Amino acid sequence: MLRIAVPNKGMLSETAAAMLREAGYRGRRDNRELSAIDPVNDVEFFYLRPRDIATYVGQGVLDAGITGRDLLLDARSEAHEVLELGFGDSTFRFASEPGRFTDPRELAGKRVATSFIGLLERWFEREGIENVTLVKLDGAVESAIRLGVADAIADVVSTGGTLRKAGLEIFGPVILESTAVLVSTPEKEAAAQTLMRRLDGVMVARRYAMIDYDAPTDILDAAVAITPGFQSPTISPMRDSEWVAVRSMIPLNEANQIMDQLHELGARAILVTAIQAVRM
Ligand SMILES: Nc1ncnc2c1ncn2[C@@H]1O[C@H](COP(=O)(O)OP(=O)(O)OP(=O)(O)O)[C@@H](O)[C@H]1O
Numbered sequence: 216m217l218r219i220a221v222p223n224k225g226m227l228s229e230t231a232a233a234m235l236r237e238a239g240y241r242g243r244r245d246n247r248e249l250s251a252i253d254p255v256n257d258v259e260f261f262y263l264r265p266r267d268i269a270t271y272v273g274q275g276v277l278d279a280g281i282t283g284r285d286l287l288l289d290a291r292s293e294a295h296e297v298l299e300l301g302f303g304d305s306t307f308r309f310a311s312e313p314g315r316f317t318d319p320r321e322l323a324g325k326r327v328a329t330s331f332i333g334l335l336e337r338w339f340e341r342e343g344i345e346n347v348t349l350v351k352l353d354g355a356v357e358s359a360i361r362l363g364v365a366d367a368i369a370d371v372v373s374t375g376g377t378l379r380k381a382g383l384e385i386f387g388p389v390i391l392e393s394t395a396v397l398v399s400t401p402e403k404e405a406a407a408q409t410l411m412r413r414l415d416g417v418m419v420a421r422r423y424a425m426i427d428y429d430a431p432t433d434i435l436d437a438a439v440a441i442t443p444g445f446q447s448p449t450i451s452p453m454r455d456s457e458w459v460a461v462r463s464m465i466p467l468n469e470a471n472q473i474m475d476q477l478h479e480l481g482a483r484a485i486l487v488t489a490i491q492a493v494r495m
């Protein structure tokens with residue numbers, strides 16, 4: 216039975232659970248369940264703190280897990296990314312009072328509060344910035360400066376709303392671009408192939424749509440250039456030999472532009488339909 220770690224709360228938990236549901240798995244019914252068995256798919260899910268997931272997977276006790284790239288790197292785990300999941304995007308940034316710092320080199324000899332000690336230690340090491348005191352906090356890091364325990368913070372920034380409310384300003388380079396990832400280890404990766412293909416299918420189904428249209432044969436080359444699909448579009452003969460029917464996958468967010476372009480070329484009966492599930 217494949218054993219998969221899923222965030223039990225926080226920013227990633229709802230979307231992770233929804234993705235697994237869309238991938239055909241049966242998760243927990245109740246948010247307090249610690250684990251759940253899906254007998255049809257021969258999978259057991261363990262609902263864990265996102266921060267702990269890389270540790271469990273890295274030690275080989277669980278086969279794969281969903282977590283954030285920032286948490287994976289912070290954990291110094293043996294686990295590695297096998298798939299980006301297309302949600303939970305954030306950046307990891309320095310911030311402090313407006314105008315106080317412009318460059319992280321100015322942090323030498325200063326105190327920096329963060330929940331990501333491992334990640335930050337390695338970053339300072341790589342940049343050759345020494346003598347920074349790291350203050351480990353569990354959350355609400357933005358309050359650390361006002362409360363006097365740090366001179367700067369390093370934290371997850373998404374919209375920037377939390378920093379703004381705390382009266383803080385970003386400085387320095389992007390420390391890390393994070394996103395939700397599926398992690399595993401080399402020993403377990405083969406066993407997790409079906410899970411990977413299913414999650415990949417969910418992302419494709421969310422981002423792509425199916426397009427069908429009828430095209431006069433003389434515009435076929437131009438039409439197919441607009442809808443090349445993944446492998447190659449399907450071209451079917453029609454009763455009227457001067458027309459063909461074309462079927463292809465297109466990016467969902469470009470659907471209306473593509474339909475307009477095809478119509479202008481002379482294609483007709485242009486239909487776009489949602490994709491329910493995919494194995495690429
Ligand atoms: N506002 C956000 N937007 C996007 N991703 C975020 C945001 N906050 C956190 N994340 C990402 O979600 C993951 C887990 O962070 P989360 O805040 O859920 O965990 P936590 O801080 O340990 O838990 P909690 O905040 O519930 O105490 C991390 O990879 C992080 O980058």
Ligand SMILES: O=P(O)(O)OC[C@H]1O[C@H](OP(=O)(O)OP(=O)(O)O)[C@H](O)[C@@H]1O
Nearest residue numbers: 354355356371372373374375376377378
């Ligand atoms: O840029 P924003 O869109 O405002 O998002 C960033 C905030 O979201 C997370 O906080 P969370 O709600 O997880 O609380 P925490 O600090 O206690 O982890 C993160 O730690 C930032 O504080």
Ligand SMILES: [Mg+2]
Nearest residue numbers: 225226354371
């Ligand atoms: Mg948080």
